[in-house]
Amino acid sequence: MGSSGTGSFSDYSDYKPSNSGNQGGSSGEDRCNRAFSTRLDEVGRSDFFQQNNDVPSTNSQVSITMGTRLEVRDADNIVIGFLPTSFNYLALCISYGFRYEGRVSSSTISPVPSIEVDIIPLT
Numbered sequence: 001m002g003s004s005g006t007g008s009f010s011d012y013s014d015y016k017p018s019n020s021g022n023q024g025g026s027s028g029e030d031r032c033n034r035a036f037s038t039r040l041d042e043v044g045r046s047d048f049f050q051q052n053n054d055v056p057s058t059n060s061q062v063s064i065t066m067g068t069r070l071e072v073r074d075a076d077n078i079v080i081g082f083l084p085t086s087f088n089y090l091a092l093c094i095s096y097g098f099r100y101e102g103r104v105s106s107s108t109i110s111p112v113p114s115i116e117v118d119i120i121p122l123t
Helices: 047-052 090-095
Strands: 036-039 061-066 070-074 079-082 099-108 114-122
Touching: 047 079, 061 090, 061 114, 090 099
Parallel strands: none
Antiparallel strands: 036 114, 061 070, 061 099, 070 079, 099 114
16 A cells, blocks of 8 residues: 655645644644654755755754755754655644754764754744
C-alpha cells in the first residue's frame, strides 16, 4: 500500500491542530505539539554554508520558518538547512500559530556537511 498524497502542503488542509495537545489524527496525538530530532537536508547548499564554508557548532540555537520549504535558521536568521519533507505537516501547524525552536545536536563538515537538530514546539 502506498500514500495517496501529492507531497504538497495542501495534503494537510483538513488537519486542525490543537493548542491543548489532545486532538489530532486517529492516534489522538497532536503532531504539532510533538518534539523531534532530525538530520537536515541541503546543508552544503544553505546560506550559512555558502557564507562560512562551515557548519554551525553543536548547541547553536535554531528556529524553523516557512519559506519555499521549511527552513531551519540560526540565531542570526541565516538558513542552515531544510527539514526533510516528512515534516511538511508543520507548515500548517505554523500557520495556526505554532513556533518551533531548538538546538544543533551534532554537526560535521566531513565527509559531507551534515547537521542534526533537536526541536521543540512553542505555543
